[in-house]
């Protein structure tokens with residue numbers, strides 16, 4: 001079991017701001033989620049995953065010092081979020097989701113860029129994730145950001161049962 005790391009949230013988000021400008025989404029902001037954000041996050045979670053985490057699961061994640069939930073806000077509403085876990089040197093993206101009516105507008109990419117900034121601010125040099133092998137939207141997002149497939153996990157997912165593709169990006 002790798003040693004865990006407490007996330008420090010002091011880092012620059014310049015790269016993310018550039019990403020929003022590219023998509024002309026000047027009102028998008030990304031920051032740490034609070035307990036009061038959990039209902040909105042749950043809503044997106046339920047719309048995005050066949051086996052969604054409960055509000056209690058998300059609350060425990062918020063209280064876990066080795067995890068962090070970041071949410072993207074636009075027009076005063078949460079439109080996406082991601083959940084990161086940190087070990088001593090690596091970061092695992094446990095979840096990323098964007099509200100269905102806000103997809104294909106650059107929010108997923110902006111969240112991922114934000115993750116890379118969080119990693120840089122925490123001296124984490126490798127990012128790992130798992131994804132359903134049929135999830136072409138997510139796989140093309142990750143591939144476009146430099147992730148490579150490193151392995152598969154047989155029947156990793158339920159409802160429906162499916163293999164997971166494990167991906168990795170080594171940060172510069």
Ligand SMILES: CC(C)(COP(=O)(O)OP(=O)(O)OC[C@H]1O[C@@H](n2cnc3c(N)ncnc32)[C@H](O)[C@@H]1OP(=O)(O)O)[C@@H](O)C(=O)NCCC(=O)NCCS
Nearest residue numbers: 048096097098103104105106107108109131137138140141
């Ligand atoms: C995966 C997900 C987070 C992407 O979020 P998004 O905000 O729509 O992504 P972006 O608009 O930033 O797209 C970035 C790139 O990803 C790829 N992409 C995103 N959606 C795609 C789709 N439906 N089909 C093909 N490529 C897609 C494209 O390369 C896209 O770049 P482009 O728009 O310049 O072509 C979103 O589809 C989602 O929430 N899915 C449900 C939850 C999920 O599956 N999460 C991943 C679990 S591992």
